[in-house]
Amino acid sequence: MSDNRTGLQGPAPDERPHPDGRRNAQGIRIDPEAESEHEPRRAVFSAIVEDEPGVLSRVAGLAARRQFNIESLTVGPTTVEDHSRITMVVEEPEPGIDQIEKQLAKLKPVISVGELDDDAVRAELVLLKVRGEDPDKVHAITEMYDGRTLDAGPETITVQLSGDERKIDDAVDAFRRFGIIEIARTGQTALAHGSKKTVPGEEPGTSGEPTKPNTNTQ
Amino acid sequence: MSERTAATTDPDEPEAADDSTETPTEVTTGSTSVVRALENAGVETAFGVQGGAIMPIYDALYHSDIRHVTMAHEQGAAHAADAYGVVRGDPGVCLATSGPGATNLVTGIADANMDSDAVLALTGQVPSDMVGSDAFQETDTTGVTAPITKHNYFASSPDTVGDTVGEAFALAAEGRPGPTLVDLPKDVSLNETDREPGPAQPPETCRARTDPADSQVEAAARAIERAEKPLLLFGGGVVKADATEVARQFATEHRIPVVTTMPGIGAMPEDDELCLSWAGMHGTGYANMAITHTDCLIAVGTRFDDRLTGGIDTFAPEAEVVHIDIDPAEISKNVHADYPVVGDAGRAIERVDAELDEGPDAREWVEQCLTWKDEYPMDYAAPDNEPLKPQFVVEALDEATPDETIVTSGVGQHQMWAAQYWTFTEPRRWVSSHGLGTMGYGLPAAIGARVAADDDETVVCVDGDASFLMTIQELSVAVRENLDITVAILNNEYIGMVRQWQDAFFEGRRMAAGYEWCPQFDKLAEAFGARGWTVDSYEEVPDAIEEALAYDGPSVIDFHVDPAENVYPMVSSGGANGKFALSEDQL
Ligand SMILES: Cc1ncc(C[n+]2csc(CCOP(=O)(O)OP(=O)(O)O)c2C)c(N)n1
Numbered sequence: 001m002s003d004n005r006t007g008l009q010g011p012a013p014d015e016r017p018h019p020d021g022r023r024n025a026q027g028i029r030i031d032p033e034a035e036s037e038h039e040p041r042r043a044v045f046s047a048i049v050e051d052e053p054g055v056l057s058r059v060a061g062l063a064a065r066r067q068f069n070i071e072s073l074t075v076g077p078t079t080v081e082d083h084s085r086i087t088m089v090v091e092e093p094e095p096g097i098d099q100i101e102k103q104l105a106k107l108k109p110v111i112s113v114g115e116l117d118d119d120a121v122r123a124e125l126v127l128l129k130v131r132g133e134d135p136d137k138v139h140a141i142t143e144m145y146d147g148r149t150l151d152a153g154p155e156t157i158t159v160q161l162s163g164d165e166r167k168i169d170d171a172v173d174a175f176r177r178f179g180i181i182e183i184a185r186t187g188q189t190a191l192a193h194g195s196k197k198t199v200p201g202e203e204p205g206t207s208g209e210p211t212k213p214n215t216n217t218q
Numbered sequence: 219m220s221e222r223t224a225a226t227t228d229p230d231e232p233e234a235a236d237d238s239t240e241t242p243t244e245v246t247t248g249s250t251s252v253v254r255a256l257e258n259a260g261v262e263t264a265f266g267v268q269g270g271a272i273m274p275i276y277d278a279l280y281h282s283d284i285r286h287v288t289m290a291h292e293q294g295a296a297h298a299a300d301a302y303g304v305v306r307g308d309p310g311v312c313l314a315t316s317g318p319g320a321t322n323l324v325t326g327i328a329d330a331n332m333d334s335d336a337v338l339a340l341t342g343q344v345p346s347d348m349v350g351s352d353a354f355q356e357t358d359t360t361g362v363t364a365p366i367t368k369h370n371y372f373a374s375s376p377d378t379v380g381d382t383v384g385e386a387f388a389l390a391a392e393g394r395p396g397p398t399l400v401d402l403p404k405d406v407s408l409n410e411t412d413r414e415p416g417p418a419q420p421p422e423t424c425r426a427r428t429d430p431a432d433s434q435v436e437a438a439a440r441a442i443e444r445a446e447k448p449l450l451l452f453g454g455g456v457v458k459a460d461a462t463e464v465a466r467q468f469a470t471e472h473r474i475p476v477v478t479t480m481p482g483i484g485a486m487p488e489d490d491e492l493c494l495s496w497a498g499m500h501g502t503g504y505a506n507m508a509i510t511h512t513d514c515l516i517a518v519g520t521r522f523d524d525r526l527t528g529g530i531d532t533f534a535p536e537a538e539v540v541h542i543d544i545d546p547a548e549i550s551k552n553v554h555a556d557y558p559v560v561g562d563a564g565r566a567i568e569r570v571d572a573e574l575d576e577g578p579d580a581r582e583w584v585e586q587c588l589t590w591k592d593e594y595p596m597d598y599a600a601p602d603n604e605p606l607k608p609q610f611v612v613e614a615l616d617e618a619t620p621d622e623t624i625v626t627s628g629v630g631q632h633q634m635w636a637a638q639y640w641t642f643t644e645p646r647r648w649v650s651s652h653g654l655g656t657m658g659y660g661l662p663a664a665i666g667a668r669v670a671a672d673d674d675e676t677v678v679c680v681d682g683d684a685s686f687l688m689t690i691q692e693l694s695v696a697v698r699e700n701l702d703i704t705v706a707i708l709n710n711e712y713i714g715m716v717r718q719w720q721d722a723f724f725e726g727r728r729m730a731a732g733y734e735w736c737p738q739f740d741k742l743a744e745a746f747g748a749r750g751w752t753v754d755s756y757e758e759v760p761d762a763i764e765e766a767l768a769y770d771g772p773s774v775i776d777f778h779v780d781p782a783e784n785v786y787p788m789v790s791s792g793g794a795n796g797k798f799a800l801s802e803d804q805l
Pocket residue numbers: 628629630631632633655656657658681682683684685686708710712713714715716
C-alpha cells in the first residue's frame with residue numbers, strides 16, 4: 001500500500017512563528033503595562049434557597065469539588081416559609097469570586113444569590129469556655145465586649161459574645177489569658193446596610209422567581 | 219479474511235407484533251404517574267435494566283407505548299440514552315434499579331454531565347421508611363450523583379412524583395443541557411394516586427436567559443469589526459442549540475475561518491474551505507496555528523477544556539475573546555472573556571450579526587489560514603512493509619458510507635483517528651465521549667444512535683480493542699433488537715493511547731499496555747449472533763466493509779492494524795497549541 005502518502009509535513013515547532021503574548025493563570029491576557037494577577041480577597045455571599053433536604057450539602061459539596069476556599073457557611077430560616085438564607089464567606093482571587101457566585105446561582109434550590117457590599121452589617125456568635133479561677137476578671141472582659149455569662153462554676157465559665165469578626169477575634173485574644181478550654185463559633189451572618197435589599201427572595205409571597213445573575217458582570 | 223455468519227437471529231424475521239395501544243397511561247399509582255409524565259413529555263424510548271426497586275415502574279411501562287430497550291449493563295443504558303439524545307436533540311431516558319443498578323449508571327451520567335448531554339435517569343430506591351437503614355441494595359443515589367447531575371430529586375410522594383419526573387426531564391434540556399436524575403423509593407411508586415402530572419416544565423429557578431443583553435451584543439460586534447485576524451470557534455453548544463445553520467451563515471457571509479472543538483465537529487462542514495477542522499491536543503496543525511495567531515477569537519458554546527486550550531498561558535495569546543455561551547458560569551471560567559455574550563447560541567449569533575456595521579476585513583488572514591492548510595496537511599505514511607494503517611481504515615469507511623453517517627467511538631487512538639480522518643459535514647453525526655473520555659462508550663452509544671436514527675441512516679462504531687472489551691456485552695442487545703450497526707475495531711492489541719504516552723514520556727516502559735490477550739472478535743461476534751470479519755491487509759478492507767455494511771444487523775470487523783502507529787499532530791499536555799509536534803521527536 002505504498003502510494004504517494006508522505007505522512008505529516010510542515011515546519012517543525014521551532015521553525016514556526018510564535019506570538020509573544022501570554023495569559024496568566026486566570027486566563028487573562030497579560031498587559032505588560034499593568035499588574036494583572038488578582039490577589040485573593042474576602043467576599044460575603046448571601047443566598048436565598050429553597051428549604052429542601054440536602055440543600056446545605058449541595059452548597060458545601062459544590063464548594064468542595066470546585067476548590068472554593070470557604071471561611072464560613074451558615075444557614076437559617078427566613079420570614080418566608082420554605083425559604084432559608086445561606087451566608088457564605090469565601091476568600092479567592094477575583095475571577096474565582098465571580099465563579100462562586102455563578103456556580104451557586106446554577107444550583108436548582110438557589111433562588112437568588114449576591115455578594116454583599118463592604119458596608120453590609122455582619123455578625124457572628126461565639127461561645128467561649130474558659131477556666132473559672134478568676135471569675136471577676138472573666139466577668140470584666142465579658143462586660144467589655146458586651147458579652148453574657150451563660151454558665152459559671154468553680155472550674156469553668158462559659159460566655160457568649162457576638163459582633164463582627166474583628167470584635168470577636170479581639171475578644172478571643174483577650175480571653176486567652178484565662179486559658180480557653182473550648183470554643184464554638186457560628187461563622188458570619190450578614191445583611192445589606194440600611195434599606196438596601198440583601199438579595200431578592202424574602203418578600204412575603206415570593207416563590208423562586210428567577211432573580212439569579214445570568215448575565216456576566218465582568 | 220474469514221467471514222462468519224449469524225448463529226441465531228434471522229434478520230428477516232418480522233418484529234414482534236405491536237400490541238400496544240394509543241391511549242396514554244391511566245394514573246392510578248406513583249409509577250403510572252411517572253410513566254404518564256414521560257408520555258406527556260413525548261418520550262418514545264427508554265433504555266434500562268430491571269431490578270427489585272424499579273419493578274413498579276417497569277410494570278407501568280408494560281402497558282405504555284414507550285419502547286423499552288433492555289440493555290446488558292446499566293452503563294450501557296446510560297450511554298445509549300446519552301447518544302439517543304445527541305442524535306435526536308431531546309433528552310434520552312435510562313432506568314436502573316437501586317444500589318448496583320444506580321451505581322452502574324454513574325459512569326454514563328458523569329459522561330453526559332461532562333459533555334452537556336441531556337439525559338434523564340430514573341432509579342429505583344428502597345422504600346422510604348427503610349432509607350438510611352443500609353437496607354438491601356440501598357445506595358445514597360442522590361448523594362452519589364449530586365456532583366454529576368444538573369440536579370437530582372428524591373421523590374417523596376405518589377401525588378407529586380409525576381410532576382417531579384416532568385420537571386427533571388425539562389430541566390435536562392433547559393439552557394445548557396445535562397443529566398438529571400429522579401430517585402424513586404418503591405413505596406412512592408407503588409402507592410395510589412389519581413393525580414395526573416402537569417406539563418413538563420423546568421424549575422423556575424433554572425430558566426436560562428436566551429436573548430443576550432444589548433450591551434453585550436454591541437461590545438462583541440465592535441470587537442469583531444475591528445479584528446484583523448478573526449477566528450470562529452464552534453463548540454458543542456452550537457450543535458446542541460441547533461444553531462448550525464446560523465453559525466455557518468455567519469462564517470460564510472463574513473468570510474471568517476472556523477475551527478471547532480471535538481464536540482463541535484460537524485457544526486461547520488469539514489470540507490468547506492473556511493473550515494480548519496478541530497483544534498487542540500490532536501487537532502489539525504492549521505487549526506492550532508489559527509487559534510494561536512488569531513487576534514479575535516469568537517468562541518461559541520465551548521467551555522475551553524484543557525484538551526482544547528493546552529497551556530492557558532499560551533492559548534490564543536494575542537486574541538481578544540468574544541465568548542457566546544448560555545451558561546454564565548462558563549464565562550471567564552478558564553479563559554478570560556473580554557466580550558461575554560450570555561444567551562442562546564443561534565440567537566446570539568443572529569443578534570451580533572445584525573449589530574455589525576460591516577464585517578471584519580480579513581482577506582489576508584483567510585489567505586494565511588489557507589496557506590497553513592497547505593503547509594500542514596493531515597496525512598499518514600503507509601509504506602508497503604508495514605501493517606495496515608488505522609487511518610486508512612477510517613478513510614475507507616468514510617468513503618464506503620453515505621455522507622450523513624453517524625459515527626460513534628470508544629476512547630483512545632482510534633477515537634482520534636476517527637475524528638481526524640472522517641470528514642464530517644453535518645451536526646449530530648459524531649457521537650463520542652469527549653470530556654470524560656469513557657472507554658466503552660462506542661457500542662452502547664451506537665445502539666442509542668441506531669434507535670434514534672431513521673432507518674435509512676447508517677451507524678458505524680469505530681472502536682478500540684480495549685474499549686470494545688469494556689462494554690462488549692451490549693452486542694447481545696444489538697442482536698436481540700436486530701440493530702443495523704457496523705462496529706469497526708481498530709485492533710492494535712494495545713491500549714494504544716497509553717502505549718503511545720509510555721513511549722513518549724515513560725521511556726517506553728509498556729506497563730499493563732499490551733492487549734495481545736484480546737479474544738478473537740469475529741468469533742465472539744458470531745457467538746453473540748452477530749456477524750464477524752477479520753481483516754489483516756489492505757486488500758481485504760473494501761470487501762469486508764462492503765459486506766458488513768450490506769448486512770442488515772450488527773456486524774463486527776476486527777481490523778488488525780499497525781500496533782506501532784501513533785496519533786499526530788500532538789500538543790503535549792499543558793503545551794502551546796502552536797508548538798504541536800508532528801512526530802515523537804518533536805515533543
Ligand atoms: C474507562 C476508562 N479506563 C481507562 C482509560 C484510560 N485510557 C485512555 S485511552 C486508553 C486506551 C484505549 O485502548 P483502545 O480502546 O484499544 O484504544 P486505542 O488507543 O488502542 O486505539 C486508556 C486505557 C479511559 N479513558 N477510560
